[in-house]
Amino acid sequence: MTKKILALALAALMMFTFVACGRGDSGTAGNDEPDFKIGIITGTVSQNEEEFQAGQKVVAKYGADKVLTATYPDKFNDEVETTIAQVVSLADQGAKAIVFCQAVPGTIAAIEKTREKYPDILFVTGVVAEAPREVAAVSDVCLLVDEIGMGTAVIHQAKAQGAETFIHYSFPRHLGYETIAARRELFIQTCEEVGIKYVDATAPDPTGDAGTSGAQQFIVEDVPRKVAEYGPNTAFFSTNCALQEPLIRGVLEQKAIYPQQCCPSPYHGYPSALNIDTTGHEGDVQYLLDQATEIVAAAGNTGRMSTWKLPVNMLMVEAGAEYAIMFCKGETNGRFDDTALRAAIDKVAAEYDASASLSYYSDAEGELNNFYMILCDFYNF
Numbered sequence: 001m002t003k004k005i006l007a008l009a010l011a012a013l014m015m016f017t018f019v020a021c022g023r024g025d026s027g028t029a030g031n032d033e034p035d036f037k038i039g040i041i042t043g044t045v046s047q048n049e050e051e052f053q054a055g056q057k058v059v060a061k062y063g064a065d066k067v068l069t070a071t072y073p074d075k076f077n078d079e080v081e082t083t084i085a086q087v088v089s090l091a092d093q094g095a096k097a098i099v100f101c102q103a104v105p106g107t108i109a110a111i112e113k114t115r116e117k118y119p120d121i122l123f124v125t126g127v128v129a130e131a132p133r134e135v136a137a138v139s140d141v142c143l144l145v146d147e148i149g150m151g152t153a154v155i156h157q158a159k160a161q162g163a164e165t166f167i168h169y170s171f172p173r174h175l176g177y178e179t180i181a182a183r184r185e186l187f188i189q190t191c192e193e194v195g196i197k198y199v200d201a202t203a204p205d206p207t208g209d210a211g212t213s214g215a216q217q218f219i220v221e222d223v224p225r226k227v228a229e230y231g232p233n234t235a236f237f238s239t240n241c242a243l244q245e246p247l248i249r250g251v252l253e254q255k256a257i258y259p260q261q262c263c264p265s266p267y268h269g270y271p272s273a274l275n276i277d278t279t280g281h282e283g284d285v286q287y288l289l290d291q292a293t294e295i296v297a298a299a300g301n302t303g304r305m306s307t308w309k310l311p312v313n314m315l316m317v318e319a320g321a322e323y324a325i326m327f328c329k330g331e332t333n334g335r336f337d338d339t340a341l342r343a344a345i346d347k348v349a350a351e352y353d354a355s356a357s358l359s360y361y362s363d364a365e366g367e368l369n370n371f372y373m374i375l376c377d378f379y380n381f
Contacts, residue, residue, distance in 0.1 A: 034331075037065075037096060038321060039099070041070045048268075062321075070086040071086070077104075088114050097122035100126065101143075101316050108130055111139060124141045133365065135371075136371045142372065144371070148179065151189075155196065156194065161306070163235035165235065171202055232254060232256050234257060236258055241268070248274070251305065259378075260308065265307060265310070270292050274292055276291045301381075309377070311352065315348055319345045322347060356376050
């Protein structure tokens with residue numbers, strides 16, 4: 001009798017264990033932790049390796065079964081339907097929240113199309129490229145480098161580095177973005193205030209016929225021309241990610257000035273431009289900063305090149321993912337939770353031994369309190 005009772009008890013325990021570990025619709029995993037599945041969509045390696053690798057870092061941290069990734073096409077202006085399809089596919093695969101960085105043109109359409117099928121899905125959009133108010137109306141959280149704050153900060157940094165001229169490389173598509181256009185106006189105004197000559201320079205759009213390689217080749221050829229015309233005390237800035245590598249290399253060779261990238265980060269352009277081997281030091285920001293400092297010093301350009309210590313696009317991807325996971329686990333106060341978002345940003349920033357200051361996007365119509373602008377301190381090489 002005792003053996004029979006023991007056998008029944010064991011069978012019951014096995015059944016309980018099977019049900020508990022196999023429950024697919026309970027929203028929890030076998031360890032009683034709330035379940036989640038998120039999606040991350042970034043640019044390709046050729047467009048911006050930094051954000052792509054940030055997505056892979058999140059996958060490595062939480063697992064490919066929990067974090068799905070996709071990329072939007074390099075020529076996203078011409079292939080909006082492909083971007084939309086990629087985003088919808090992430091939701092079709094079970095993602096309950098999607099982090100979008102960069103939120104290129106077509107993002108609004110992608111969000112709206114996805115929500116036709118999945119109205120409750122959460123969206124976090126980083127590096128917003130469409131009209132801020134329109135994106136904020138469909139996205140739950142928006143993240144962007146403080147383009148407006150940079151309008152003064154970059155020029156003051158360039159002045160401190162000895163700049164007498166400031167070259168602004170861009171193209172019509174980017175100048176059509178509200179925040180980039182507003183920052184350009186501040187660049188012009190601040191240059192006038194501090195006594196720097198401002199120069200507009202039109203570069204090829206990497207999404208155009210010449211492609212990324214053609215646009216990069218233009219920078220390779222044009223930087224020496226500009227230094228020959230204006231002298232080595234010329235600061236260079238480009239609004240495009242794909243142009244940072246040749247611009248950094250050209251500035252170093254010409255011993256000119258480079259205050260920061262469009263998306264400031266030690267990882268953005270510097271490793272490839274300076275041929276820094278990070279094997280065995282992946283994610284070690286200080287190693288990268290030290291290596292870049294040595295190379296810049298060896299080239300005789302100390303103090304004339306800089307960035308932010310905090311990799312800002314990686315911050316957007318990783319903090320966006322942390323917030324998305326919190327949402328999926330029911331740890332946020334609804335879809336938009338200011339406290340939870342700030343905690344996610346602080347958590348990721350601390351992992352890089354850095355900090356970020358946040359402000360709300362503001363225009364003539366007032367503040368958008370789900371649209372965060374990020375600003376960080378400079379790091380001089």
